[in-house]
Amino acid sequence: MTFRVGFGTDIHRLIKGRALIIGGVEIESDLGSEGHSDADVLLHAVTDAILGALALGDIGAHFPNTDDRWRDASSHVFLKRAAELMREHGYELGNADCTIHLEAPKLRPYIDRIRAHVAAILITETENISVKAKTGEGVDAVGEGRAVRADATVLLHKP
Numbered sequence: 001m002t003f004r005v006g007f008g009t010d011i012h013r014l015i016k017g018r019a020l021i022i023g024g025v026e027i028e029s030d031l032g033s034e035g036h037s038d039a040d041v042l043l044h045a046v047t048d049a050i051l052g053a054l055a056l057g058d059i060g061a062h063f064p065n066t067d068d069r070w071r072d073a074s075s076h077v078f079l080k081r082a083a084e085l086m087r088e089h090g091y092e093l094g095n096a097d098c099t100i101h102l103e104a105p106k107l108r109p110y111i112d113r114i115r116a117h118v119a120a121i122l123i124t125e126t127e128n129i130s131v132k133a134k135t136g137e138g139v140d141a142v143g144e145g146r147a148v149r150a151d152a153t154v155l156l157h158k159p
């Protein structure tokens with residue numbers, strides 16, 4: 001069996017007048033993430049982790065934010081494409097481990113829905129998707145409530 005590991009990270013500014021969508025789930029919040037697409041920080045990080053495991057560049061190379069096709073696009077399109085590339089290269093997802101960094105609101109009530117949603121896009125079991133949440137403890141842009149960040153590690157395997 002061949003294994004490949006990948007890591008992805010992303011950050012988006014939090015502003016008024018935008019929805020906060022994380023892992024395809026809308027979070028009740030006064031602030032939302034700014035970006036060209038729906039600015040789903042978690043799906044972007046997982047997409048980058050899969051592309052990274054395949055050494056196929058990054059999300060910006062595949063889906064440039066200068067391309068109007070991706071304006072306000074639902075980010076599940078990006079992750080679905082990365083999963084297709086993974087299968088085209090003969091790999092399956094072993095597991096993904098993710099951390100979301102957000103000061104408020106608390107994400108605990110949303111975590112299982114986020115895990116199920118990411119698993120559905122990747123066509124895998126929810127138990128293969130770990131999503132953890134941390135606050136910024138009042139320091140840095142996350143801690144000051146100005147940004148949301150996500151990190152993701154994936155393990156791919158080829159039989």
Ligand code: MG
Pocket residue numbers: 010011012035039040041044
């Ligand atoms: Mg992004």
